[in-house]
Amino acid sequence: MLIPEASSSALHVDRAFYLILGISAALLLIVTGAMLYFVFRYRRRNGATPEQLEGSTALEIIWTVIPVVLVLVMFVVGERSFVLIRAVPHEFMQVKVEARQWSWVFSYEDGRKSDTLRVPRDRPVKLLLTSADVLHSFYIPAFRIKEDCVPGMDTYLSFTAKQSGSFDIFCTEYCGLGHSDMIAKVQVDEADAFDKWYAAAPARAAGGEQLLKEKGCLGCHSTDGTPKAGPTLKDLYGHRMVVITGGRERSVTADEDYIRRSILDPGADVVKGFPAIMPKIQMTKEELDAIVAYLEHLK
Numbered sequence: 001m002l003i004p005e006a007s008s009s010a011l012h013v014d015r016a017f018y019l020i021l022g023i024s025a026a027l028l029l030i031v032t033g034a035m036l037y038f039v040f041r042y043r044r045r046n047g048a049t050p051e052q053l054e055g056s057t058a059l060e061i062i063w064t065v066i067p068v069v070l071v072l073v074m075f076v077v078g079e080r081s082f083v084l085i086r087a088v089p090h091e092f093m094q095v096k097v098e099a100r101q102w103s104w105v106f107s108y109e110d111g112r113k114s115d116t117l118r119v120p121r122d123r124p125v126k127l128l129l130t131s132a133d134v135l136h137s138f139y140i141p142a143f144r145i146k147e148d149c150v151p152g153m154d155t156y157l158s159f160t161a162k163q164s165g166s167f168d169i170f171c172t173e174y175c176g177l178g179h180s181d182m183i184a185k186v187q188v189d190e191a192d193a194f195d196k197w198y199a200a201a202p203a204r205a206a207g208g209e210q211l212l213k214e215k216g217c218l219g220c221h222s223t224d225g226t227p228k229a230g231p232t233l234k235d236l237y238g239h240r241m242v243v244i245t246g247g248r249e250r251s252v253t254a255d256e257d258y259i260r261r262s263i264l265d266p267g268a269d270v271v272k273g274f275p276a277i278m279p280k281i282q283m284t285k286e287e288l289d290a291i292v293a294y295l296e297h298l299k
């Protein structure tokens with residue numbers, strides 16, 4: 001197996017996939033083999049006159065019935081798998097997933113938020129998906145589940161993780177400049193380890209770093225100096241920078257006022273060399289204070 005079958009859905013998807021792949025491969029071999037054989041067997045030879053055939057009811061029935069049966073087998077296997085994958089068990093843990101340009105935020109029933117999706121093994125989970133801006137698509141290859149995230153609408157996924165470990169989450173619908181950075185992890189813990197984490201972690205940690213994650217800032221801004229869709233936040237505070245204000249270049253100091261303005265009105269001063277694509281971010285005064293305090297010490 002190239003990708004682990006780490007959820008209950010994976011078995012259903014793979015069974016349908018390999019069945020259809022097998023039928024297709026068999027047909028490819030049979031059709032190509034027969035074609036090559038006939039090309040050789042009935043090649044043009046001196047003096048041979050081909051016999052003309054005018055219809056054959058038996059042949060017509062055979063080449064209608066066999067494909068119909070094959071297609072029906074594929075349909076039934078696919079449809080039954082689909083129904084099983086979409087079914088939500090009576091008892092489940094619900095996690096809200098919000099997609100935005102360009103990060104994922106996972107919110108749990110007790111209000112905690114995380115940029116990693118942590119789930120227990122062998123317990124059903126239901127994800128409620130939505131988007132804050134454009135269309136995204138939530139995809140966990142190891143779980144074989146994928147669903148669109150649509151602004152103003154809730155979609156869902158349901159799964160039971162079957163292997164503990166860490167697996168990739170991708171956005172699989174092109175959603176703008178940072179699409180390829182829209183990567184997260186699902187962390188599957190053993191049930192007791194998960195319960196421990198869920199019981200112990202504080203209901204809400206509102207530090208500046210945590211807020212940057214929750215608000216999706218880190219999708220575009222790194223804290224280690226790497227340029228992403230937006231400038232890095234490392235060594236930002238107190239430094240001179242060249243920005244475009246109303247089409248004119250000017251030099252500013254990234255002080256507290258500048259940082260607040262850049263968050264509340266991102267289009268006002270755009271750092272030179274970066275596109276003016278940052279959305280307005282909703283924040284309370286306390287949240288702004290926490291982020292400014294964090295950036296002040298981010299060296």
Ligand code: CUA
Nearest residue numbers: 136171173175
């Ligand atoms: Cu979000 Cu691609």
